[in-house]
Amino acid sequence: MQTNSIRTSLAIAVLAVATLSGCAGMSHRDQSTVGGAAIGGVAGAVLTGGSVGGTLGGAAIGGVIGNQIAK
Template identity: 55%
Template sequence: MNKIHGLALGAVATALLISLTACSGMSQQDKSTAVGAGIGAVGGSVLTGGSAAGAIGGAVVGGVIGHEIKK
């Protein structure tokens, strides 16, 4: 079980490092849109008790707000 846990942890760490490089070519407005969508998704999920529809709605609203802030 510890070997599987270690492999999973390594895979998550690798995925995190790869995903961090994906933001290097983004403009500041694109980054703000992505951050807004992430925060909105978490907020929408929390406010609706874990509903997928709430997370999607929050992501949309957060993305639009993040996009408009950096115009």
């Protein structure tokens, strides 16, 4: 059952990245924030076995890191 949760989380993350990658008007910092959130969400899902809290927490932390790296 956890495998399905991980696959679902990964599919959502990939879909989010694909959807947001079409935003050509985004600044470099915005793009880094979105990329960090996507990577963090996937990492959080994998590390916590697909839990929603882990996915959202990873996305939040990844977004902050991506934002700060692009300064």
